[in-house]
Amino acid sequence: MKYRTVAELVALARQHGKTIGEVVLEQEVQAGGRTREEVFSNMEKSLLVMEQAVEKGMNEVVLSRSGLTGGDARRLREYAQRGRSLCQGVVLDAVNYALATSEVNASMGLIVATPTAGSSGVLPGSILAAGRHLGSGREQMVYALFNAGGIGFVIANNATISGAAGGCQAEIGAAAAMAASAVAELAGGSAEQCAHAAAIALKNLLGLVCDPVAGLVEVPCVKRNSMGAAVSIVAADMALAGITSVIPCDEVIEAMYKIGTMLPSCLRETSLAGLATTPTGQELNQRINKKDQE
Amino acid sequence: MRYNSIFDIIGPIMVGPSSSHTAGAARIGKTARDIFGRQPTKAEITLYGSFAQTYRGHGTDLALVGGILDLHADDENIVNSFQLARERGVEIVFKIIPEESDYHPNTAKVRLSDHTGSLEVVGISLGGGKITITEIEGFRISLSGDSPTLLVFHHDRYGAVARVAQVLACNEINIGHMEVARKSKGDQALMVIETDQDLTDEIIKDVKQIDHVYSVALLTT
Structure with missing residues (x-):
C-alpha cells in the first residue's frame, strides 16, 4: 500500500482528484494481485451481508445465547415509528441499524467484522442510514466501505483495533472514525473533511475501556455500537460544516494507541474491572459462566 | 505492517459474536478437519485459557464443532452444529481447562479419530479471525492457513x-x-x-x- 497514514491517504486523493474510497480500492488492487472487479465485488458482498443483518435485527427478536441481549432494535424501531423520538432521522436510524447488527452478532448471526465482530454494528448502521437518507447509489455505498477500510487500515497498522490491546476506544473508537469518514464521503465531503470527521469521532471516544460483562460481546458492547454510530454521524456533519479537528487525525490515532498502552489490563477485555465487576455484572457472570462447570 | 489487506479491516464475513472466539475457533476446527481429510466419528476438544473461561457465551464450542463438520466461519448453521454432529454420528467430547497454563489464552486442542486413524492438532486464535496451527501430531509448526x-x-x-x-x-x-x-x-x-x-x-x-x-x-x- 502506498499509504501508511491518513494524511498520505488524503494527499493521494487530492493528487489524483479522487475520493479516499477510490484510492483505497486502487491500492488494494495493486497490492493484492486481484482485478478491480474482483476487489469491488468482494466489498459489495460485504455490503449485502450488512444489509441482511440489519434487516434481520430490525424485524426479528434475535436473542443471544446468554439471553443478555436481543429485541432492543425492534423496540427502538417501533418507538421511532410513533414519530415522537428526539433524534428522528439519520441519527436514530443509524443507532437502530447498529443495534440490529450488534444483536444479530450476539446471537451468532452473520455479520461483517468492521473492524472487529464486537464493533460490527457501527459502520453498517451509519452508512446504511446515511445512504438511505441521501439516496446514495449502490456503487457509492461500496466506495464508502473502501473509504472506511482505508481509515481502519491506518488505525490497525499504526495503533490497534483490538480491545485486548487498546480497550474499547480501539474497537468502537476505530469503527466510529471509519464510519464518520465514510459517511462524510457519501455526503459529498472532501478527503480532508473525511479525515476531520474521523478525527472528531475518535477524539470523542478516547479512553473508552473494554469491560464486558461475563466476557461476552454483549453488555455494554451492543449499546456502545449504537452510540458509536450516533457519534460518527454527528462527527461527519460537523466536518461537512467546515469544522476542523485541531489535532490532526494521525495524531489522534497515535494518542489513542498510547492511551491504550497506559490502560491497565483489567480494563482491556479481561472483565476484571469496570462494568464487568459491578454487583450486577458479577452476578450475571456467575449465572452465565459457572453453570456449566457444576 | 501487521494488516496487509483492506479485507482484514472490512471482514471477515462471519457468524458472531467474536472474531477471535467464534470465527477463529471455527477455522481451527475446519483446519483440523481438512488435515484429517474426512469426517471423524469422534472429536475430543480441549479448551484452554480465555477459550475455557468464556466459550459458552461466545459459542466457541459450537464454532469448533461446526468447523470439524466442515462448516466455514460464515456458515449460519454453526449455531446448530451440536445437533448436526448428532445427526452425522460424530461423538463430541469437551474438556475444559480454565486454569492458567503454558498455552496461549485462546488455545484449542482438537483430536479427531475414526476406525482408520487419529490426528491431533493444536490451534490458537490470534484475533480478527486469524489463527495459527502450532502443533500437528506433536510436530511443532506455525501454519496460518492464509495460503494454500x-x-x-x-x-x-x-x-x-x-x-x-x-x-x-x-x-x-x-x-x-x-x-x-x-x-x-x-x-x-x-x-x-x-x-x-x-x-x-x-x-x-x-x-x-x-x-x-x-x-x-x-x-x-
Missing part, C-alpha cells in the same frame, strides 16, 4: 525435501514459506509448505509417490 498449504508427513531421510520441492518446481508452483519439523533425527517428520499457486490433485498424487512420504494433506484457503 501442503502438509507432507515423511520419514526423516536425505532427499525427501528436495524431491517434494522438485515436484512443485516442475509444476511451476512457487513456495512462499516452508518449514520442516521432526520428532528426532531419522524419525517421522513433517514439511509444511505454503504455496502461491493452487495445487491440483495430480500434483498431490505425485508428491504421495515420493519415497519416504507416507501421508499428504492439502489445506486450501
Whole structure:
C-alpha cells in the first residue's frame, strides 16, 4: 500500500482528484494481485451481508445465547415509528441499524467484522442510514466501505483495533472514525473533511475501556455500537460544516494507541474491572459462566 | 505492517459474536478437519485459557464443532452444529481447562479419530479471525492457513525435501514459506509448505509417490 497514514491517504486523493474510497480500492488492487472487479465485488458482498443483518435485527427478536441481549432494535424501531423520538432521522436510524447488527452478532448471526465482530454494528448502521437518507447509489455505498477500510487500515497498522490491546476506544473508537469518514464521503465531503470527521469521532471516544460483562460481546458492547454510530454521524456533519479537528487525525490515532498502552489490563477485555465487576455484572457472570462447570 | 489487506479491516464475513472466539475457533476446527481429510466419528476438544473461561457465551464450542463438520466461519448453521454432529454420528467430547497454563489464552486442542486413524492438532486464535496451527501430531509448526498449504508427513531421510520441492518446481508452483519439523533425527517428520499457486490433485498424487512420504494433506484457503 502506498499509504501508511491518513494524511498520505488524503494527499493521494487530492493528487489524483479522487475520493479516499477510490484510492483505497486502487491500492488494494495493486497490492493484492486481484482485478478491480474482483476487489469491488468482494466489498459489495460485504455490503449485502450488512444489509441482511440489519434487516434481520430490525424485524426479528434475535436473542443471544446468554439471553443478555436481543429485541432492543425492534423496540427502538417501533418507538421511532410513533414519530415522537428526539433524534428522528439519520441519527436514530443509524443507532437502530447498529443495534440490529450488534444483536444479530450476539446471537451468532452473520455479520461483517468492521473492524472487529464486537464493533460490527457501527459502520453498517451509519452508512446504511446515511445512504438511505441521501439516496446514495449502490456503487457509492461500496466506495464508502473502501473509504472506511482505508481509515481502519491506518488505525490497525499504526495503533490497534483490538480491545485486548487498546480497550474499547480501539474497537468502537476505530469503527466510529471509519464510519464518520465514510459517511462524510457519501455526503459529498472532501478527503480532508473525511479525515476531520474521523478525527472528531475518535477524539470523542478516547479512553473508552473494554469491560464486558461475563466476557461476552454483549453488555455494554451492543449499546456502545449504537452510540458509536450516533457519534460518527454527528462527527461527519460537523466536518461537512467546515469544522476542523485541531489535532490532526494521525495524531489522534497515535494518542489513542498510547492511551491504550497506559490502560491497565483489567480494563482491556479481561472483565476484571469496570462494568464487568459491578454487583450486577458479577452476578450475571456467575449465572452465565459457572453453570456449566457444576 | 501487521494488516496487509483492506479485507482484514472490512471482514471477515462471519457468524458472531467474536472474531477471535467464534470465527477463529471455527477455522481451527475446519483446519483440523481438512488435515484429517474426512469426517471423524469422534472429536475430543480441549479448551484452554480465555477459550475455557468464556466459550459458552461466545459459542466457541459450537464454532469448533461446526468447523470439524466442515462448516466455514460464515456458515449460519454453526449455531446448530451440536445437533448436526448428532445427526452425522460424530461423538463430541469437551474438556475444559480454565486454569492458567503454558498455552496461549485462546488455545484449542482438537483430536479427531475414526476406525482408520487419529490426528491431533493444536490451534490458537490470534484475533480478527486469524489463527495459527502450532502443533500437528506433536510436530511443532506455525501454519496460518492464509495460503494454500501442503502438509507432507515423511520419514526423516536425505532427499525427501528436495524431491517434494522438485515436484512443485516442475509444476511451476512457487513456495512462499516452508518449514520442516521432526520428532528426532531419522524419525517421522513433517514439511509444511505454503504455496502461491493452487495445487491440483495430480500434483498431490505425485508428491504421495515420493519415497519416504507416507501421508499428504492439502489445506486450501
